[in-house]
Amino acid sequence: MADNEQQRGQASNAAVDEAPVNGLKLPAIDLKGASRSYGSRTILKDLSLTVERGELFGLLGPSGSGKTTLIKLITGLEAASAGEATLLGKRVPNRQVLAKVGYMAQADALYNELTGTQNLEFFAALYGLSGARRQERIESVLALVDLTEHRSKPVSAYSGGMKRRLSLAVALLHEPELLLLDEPTVGIDPALRQSIWAELLALRGRGITIVLTTHVMDEADRCDRIGLIRDGRLIAIGSPDELRTATGAATIEEAFIVLGRGTEA
Numbered sequence: 001m002a003d004n005e006q007q008r009g010q011a012s013n014a015a016v017d018e019a020p021v022n023g024l025k026l027p028a029i030d031l032k033g034a035s036r037s038y039g040s041r042t043i044l045k046d047l048s049l050t051v052e053r054g055e056l057f058g059l060l061g062p063s064g065s066g067k068t069t070l071i072k073l074i075t076g077l078e079a080a081s082a083g084e085a086t087l088l089g090k091r092v093p094n095r096q097v098l099a100k101v102g103y104m105a106q107a108d109a110l111y112n113e114l115t116g117t118q119n120l121e122f123f124a125a126l127y128g129l130s131g132a133r134r135q136e137r138i139e140s141v142l143a144l145v146d147l148t149e150h151r152s153k154p155v156s157a158y159s160g161g162m163k164r165r166l167s168l169a170v171a172l173l174h175e176p177e178l179l180l181l182d183e184p185t186v187g188i189d190p191a192l193r194q195s196i197w198a199e200l201l202a203l204r205g206r207g208i209t210i211v212l213t214t215h216v217m218d219e220a221d222r223c224d225r226i227g228l229i230r231d232g233r234l235i236a237i238g239s240p241d242e243l244r245t246a247t248g249a250a251t252i253e254e255a256f257i258v259l260g261r262g263t264e265a
């Protein structure tokens with residue numbers, strides 16, 4: 001715990017350097033008092049959050065509570081209106097650090113007229129992958145999301161779930177250190193959902209940091225820690241067990257309801 005505190009302090013002082021400081025690695029994500037407004041409307045309110053490297057962190061909250069905005073703020077795609085966001089030791093937005101991030105947006109950012117393989121080739125080129133490694137990565141991610149047999153079809157002929165799977169494949173293509181996944185399993189059938197979760201847990205086991213948003217409670221239960229967002233505020237954070245114990249709830253769903261009640265005006 002003391003180490004974490006020390007890491008946090010160092011992250012704020014050494015925000016331009018991701019190298020270990022005194023042998024300690026900086027956190028994957030460090031938000032300090034981050035807010036985001038659109039016009040006069042404040043969507044994220046004074047949010048502070050540290051996600052350690054190798055952690056699998058879930059963001060839960062009602063529709064419109066600010067989860068996507070928070071993910072975008074972490075990537076640097078949205079700038080904080082106040083406060084700061086540091087990713088892998090660097091203040092965002094930062095192009096260098098983005099190369100180490102796999103981001104899967106909620107709306108699939110794919111080229112409909114291109115095939116699955118062509119989409120992956122396009123993103124591989126953007127990530128600077130070439131030659132045998134590019135081929136190996138494309139084969140590997142296609143197999144992972146079970147799209148190998150559909151690789152030559154145009155994306156316009158894909159189902160919603162297939163598009164989600166291809167988006168996940170794109171996010172994993174360059175073997176990122178940090179994965180930011182906005183509702184990665186929406187529209188994906190239970191069997192494939194299980195295999196995607198097995199892969200996410202394996203990636204976490206290899207030290208990859210994963211932050212995902214979900215509305216699915218059994219997915220939340222598999223995370224190391226969960227952050228509950230309501231009206232743009234982080235109202236609770238902890239492991240699934242900690243949140244259940246703190247609320248006396250039997251399930252995460254119940255804990256979520258109890259915690260949400262506590263913030264009602």
Ligand SMILES: Nc1ncnc2c1ncn2[C@@H]1O[C@H](COP(=O)(O)OP(=O)(O)OP(=O)(O)O)[C@@H](O)[C@H]1O
Binds near residue numbers: 067
């Ligand atoms: N570019 C924007 N301009 C104005 N308002 C926005 C913009 N982007 C998001 N919002 C608003 O911010 C609020 C939070 O949206 P956000 O997409 O972050 O919620 P969410 O928790 O991800 O919801 P969901 O679970 O439905 O995906 C919503 O009220 C939304 O309308």
